[in-house]
Amino acid sequence: MNISMKRVGAIFIKDYKEFSRNYAVSIMLLFPIFFAFLYRGTGEPQGEIYAFILNFSLAMMTSFIQACLIAEEKERNTLRSLMMTPASMLDVLLGKSALVFTMSAAVLALSTYIYGYEPTNLPVLLFAVAVSIVLYVAVGTICGLYSRTVMEATLSVFPVLIIFTAGPYAQLFADKFPVLEAARYLPSSQLMELLGGASGTDAVEPLVVITLWAAALTAISFILYKKRLKDQ
Template structure:
């Protein structure tokens, strides 16, 4: 890994991000939703924790996952990843450079959204650790999908299911009201719910372990996808 190369990729991708309106507008989506949520019903004071986590999930899925998947898919579409994938050091540089852009945009959007909801200073230390793990999960998911698809358009096939299942998991509580439902029990093991449980006051060990398993699993998929891509490009 070469720092100057990572920073050069970061600068290049940041400029491209600002010019790409479909990606840039994704930053605004959680902010707009935060404004809508705080102006509906009783205002900020009556916002349930579930709504805050819907915003967080939307931010991570719409920005962290979607931006990473799109930028990696663009490299595939332009065929610029073919040479890079043969050199692990170069691929690490490009992933880190793109990840820095994605993390920056995620933090900006998430920070503004939480500030609008007056929820930016109420996080526990373990909750912040869990948020970092959640960010890594969505970044890994974006990398895996981006390496797998052949074009940017194909990422849309994955984006909606990922956004609804992993990003907006909390909506299941409004759709399935029975807490003993098998659907609710399955969703309780999804990544974003682990952060929710910690902030709800539950002991953090089990949620953090479940979240860590998700992160490890997604990066195993990233490694497998990378190896598969390397073999395909050697043919």
Template sequence: MGISARKIQILFKKDFKDILKNISISISMIIPLFFAVLYKYLFSDIPMPRAYLLMLVLALNLTMTAVMIPATSIAEEREKNTLRTLALSNVSGFEFCMAKMLVTSFFLLVTNIIIFLLMGEAVKYLPAFIVITLIGAVPLIVLGAAVGLAARDQMTAGVYEIPLMLVFLFPTIFSDMNSVAEKIADLTPCNTVVEMVLILTDGNFLSKETLFPAVVTLAWIVVAIGIFIWLFRRKGVDN
């Protein structure tokens, strides 16, 4: 059965409404925005480098939103055996997962733009910022979807999500502590996105500095898609 854009669109609308009703997912999207407001306005008297603040909030949003939404929502649907009902409408498992990942990209796009504006970055960088963060988030979103496939239910998904989020978040946050932490961070998908955004906001995006994080991001996209396809073929979404 071929992929139907119309079915994905219908599923997108359904998932959009379901995600807004899910309290845990909604909180995961609010937390990075809360920290952005907190550090930007309430703690404005405390000296903090602009780059570090942007890195912290953006990394938090990338790891929480990009991983948690697809993982939790797919696990929830698997727990409810929703696909058995959708199968009556000839909805494939791939269309089901694709809609989840697209709606995740939408919410991530919205929250990233809000963070960008809250941080007071130059609006001229916004189009490139959107492209970088959307492409850079692909491996995180796909891995989040893989977690949803691997989990039996929402509780199991939560257990799997946290280590994955911490593995990607901590190296980015502590990358300035020493050279070892920096080298580890340079190989993580979250940090490469942050690095490219910081290079962009410094006005050096077309320099050679962008090459390495871009290559690492592409490598992670390939790895993440490979893991997702393997899990999808092995477990499916309705077993």
């Protein structure tokens, strides 16, 4: 399937203009910065708090914005028109994801600087965060495609926020409820494990698990987009 960078760029610019006019959505960019200021210098384990900031921000910002942008297109019936243009599936999904990916990366980088997190392995951190952004963009795409309105998209993101943010802490109750041991394999739990001090070969498993999650959810978003295209 061919990718037209011109079409991707046009969709990126269109989304940017719509995003800049929607203050109810764009305000989400402030949450990671707010939490970075709130938790810096608290004396808590730096890696764990930073992982919480990342997990919460990715769900509340990345997934939320992506879901709302797509749901807004559906609500105004412009997504149907976009699907019928010569733009391929990859053109549309890359164009609609590029803006959210870029904004997420920039805001998380600023939040990291504000919080003062000092990674022991910068390339590993960059890779983990980049793949996590892809993962949460895919989640937002799925939520947006399943939603008929922006309000529905807003509500659909909350289970993601609760499960992925609280998932790492569910393991604390695994002794009483063994089923909660499965929460260890959530991408948010793996990210917290990675930032909690995993290094060398110990860092391989978290990176692999996060990458598998990102690949699986991206594939699901592609399949769902194709299904919506046929439904039209």
